[in-house]
Amino acid sequence: MQTEQQNPLATQKVSSLILKFTIPAIISMMVSSLYNIVDQIFIGQGVGMLGNAATNIAFPVNIICTAVALLLGIGSASNFNLKSGAGQTEVAKNYAGNGLTMLVVCGVIITAVTLGFLTPLMHIFGATEEVLPYAIDYTGITAIGVPFLILTTGGCHLVRADRSPSFSMACMLTGAIINTILDPLFIFAFHWGIKGAAWATVLGQVVSGVMILIYFWKFSKMQLTRHHLMPHMKYLGEITALGMASGINQVAMAIIQITMNNILRKYGAVSDYGADIPIACAGIISKVNMIFMSIGIGISQGCQPIFGFNYGAEKFDRVRETYKKAAWAAIISGIVFFACFQIFPRQIIALFGGGNEAYYRFAERYFRIFMFMTFINGIQPMSSGFFTSIGKAKLGMIVSLTRQILFLLPLILILPVFMGIDGVMYAGPIADLAAAVITIWFVFRQFQDMKQKESESGSHLSRAL
Numbered sequence: 001m002q003t004e005q006q007n008p009l010a011t012q013k014v015s016s017l018i019l020k021f022t023i024p025a026i027i028s029m030m031v032s033s034l035y036n037i038v039d040q041i042f043i044g045q046g047v048g049m050l051g052n053a054a055t056n057i058a059f060p061v062n063i064i065c066t067a068v069a070l071l072l073g074i075g076s077a078s079n080f081n082l083k084s085g086a087g088q089t090e091v092a093k094n095y096a097g098n099g100l101t102m103l104v105v106c107g108v109i110i111t112a113v114t115l116g117f118l119t120p121l122m123h124i125f126g127a128t129e130e131v132l133p134y135a136i137d138y139t140g141i142t143a144i145g146v147p148f149l150i151l152t153t154g155g156c157h158l159v160r161a162d163r164s165p166s167f168s169m170a171c172m173l174t175g176a177i178i179n180t181i182l183d184p185l186f187i188f189a190f191h192w193g194i195k196g197a198a199w200a201t202v203l204g205q206v207v208s209g210v211m212i213l214i215y216f217w218k219f220s221k222m223q224l225t226r227h228h229l230m231p232h233m234k235y236l237g238e239i240t241a242l243g244m245a246s247g248i249n250q251v252a253m254a255i256i257q258i259t260m261n262n263i264l265r266k267y268g269a270v271s272d273y274g275a276d277i278p279i280a281c282a283g284i285i286s287k288v289n290m291i292f293m294s295i296g297i298g299i300s301q302g303c304q305p306i307f308g309f310n311y312g313a314e315k316f317d318r319v320r321e322t323y324k325k326a327a328w329a330a331i332i333s334g335i336v337f338f339a340c341f342q343i344f345p346r347q348i349i350a351l352f353g354g355g356n357e358a359y360y361r362f363a364e365r366y367f368r369i370f371m372f373m374t375f376i377n378g379i380q381p382m383s384s385g386f387f388t389s390i391g392k393a394k395l396g397m398i399v400s401l402t403r404q405i406l407f408l409l410p411l412i413l414i415l416p417v418f419m420g421i422d423g424v425m426y427a428g429p430i431a432d433l434a435a436a437v438i439t440i441w442f443v444f445r446q447f448q449d450m451k452q453k454e455s456e457s458g459s460h461l462s463r464a465l
Helices: 002-006 014-046 049-085 089-116 118-124 132-161 165-189 194-219 233-269 276-312 316-343 345-350 357-370 379-389 393-419 422-464
Strands: none
Touching: 014 049, 014 132, 014 165, 014 194, 014 276, 014 316, 049 089, 049 118, 049 132, 049 194, 049 233, 049 276, 049 379, 089 118, 089 132, 089 233, 118 132, 132 165, 132 194, 132 276, 165 194, 233 276, 233 379, 233 393, 233 422, 276 316, 276 345, 276 357, 276 379, 316 345, 316 357, 316 379, 316 422, 345 357, 357 422, 379 393, 379 422, 393 422
C-alpha cells in the first residue's frame, strides 16, 4: 500500500518512533498538570490551607473538562489514525474536523452550566463553610477559560495525529509558562489572592487555545475545509465510541474526587485532624500524583498514532513491540515516583505551604499508604489508550473503569465505616493492585488474538501461493 510505504509510522524503528511521539506527549501532559500544581503552590504560599482546599473542591470541574476533551480528542485522533493507516485519507479528515468543532461547542456549554449553578456545585463537590468563598472565587473565574482548556487538551491529540508532536508540546508549554509567570505577579504583587491565581490560569489557557486554532488554520498537514468541520452524526458516533474509554475514566475520576471530598469531610470531622486538613492534603497529593499519571497517559497518547496506524495496516508485530517498550517505560517511571512518595512525603507537601503537625502527619500517612502501588499504576492508563487506539473501545472502557468504579469507589465508601478516615487511605493500594491484575490479563488476551490473526493471514498467503 502506498500510504503505508510513505508513512514513517509503518517503517521507522519502533523505539525511535516512541521517543519522537511520547516525549512531547509526556511533556504536554505534565505541563497540563502543572497548571494545577503551580496554582496550588502559589495559593498555598499566598493564601494558605483554605486556598489549597478550595482548589481541591474546584478540581472536579477541571476533570470534567478533561473528560470531554479526551472523549473528543482521542476519539477523533484514533479514528483519524486508523483510517489513515487503511489509506482512507479524505474520510480521516472528517473525524478530525468534527472533533475540533465539538471541542469548542462543548467548552461553551460547560462554562455556561458552571457559572449558572456555581454555588450549589461547590456544595455538592464537598466545600465546608470556611472553604466555600474561596472555591466560588476560584471556580467562577476559571470557568471562563474552559472552552480554551478543552480546545487545547483535545486539539493536541489531533495535532499529534497530524504528525506534529512538537507543536502540540509547544501549545501546552506556552500556556504553562504564562501561568507560572503571572501567578506570583497577580497573587503577591497585585494582592489578588486566589482570584489572581485563577486569572493567571485563564490567560495561559486562552493563549494555548489560540495556538491550536492557528495551527489548523495555517500549518496543519491534513488541511481541513469547512466541509470537514460540519458535525455529522455518523462521525460523531464513531468518535464517541473510540473516545469513550478515556472520557469515562475522567468522569469516574470526578465521581471519585467528589465522593472522597465528602467522605474526608465526614470522617475527618470526627478524627484528630478535623475536616479541612484531610481535604487540603488529599487535594495536594492527588495533583502531585497527576504528574506521575501524566507520564503513563503521555506514553499512551504518544504511542496512539503508532498503535492505530500499524494495527490498521495489520502490522501486529510492531503493535506488540510498541506496547512492550511503552509498558517498561511506564513501570520504570512508577518505581521512581514510588520511591519519592515513600521517602520524601513531608518535603513534597511542604512545597504547598505550611501547616501544623497534624497537617504534616496526615499528609505523610496518606502519601505512603494511598500511593503504595504507584510502581504499577502507569500500566492501566497506558493499556486503556492502547485498546482505544486499535479500535477496541469496549475493552478500553472496561480497563478505564476497573480501578475507579469497580474497586476504588466501593472501597472508599465501605472501609471508612470500619476503619474511619484510614479506610480512605487503604482503599487506594487495594484498588490499584486489583485493577493492574485485570489490565494485564486483557492485554495478554489481545496479544494472543493478534498472533491468531497473523497465523490466519499466513495460512491464507500460503494457500494463495
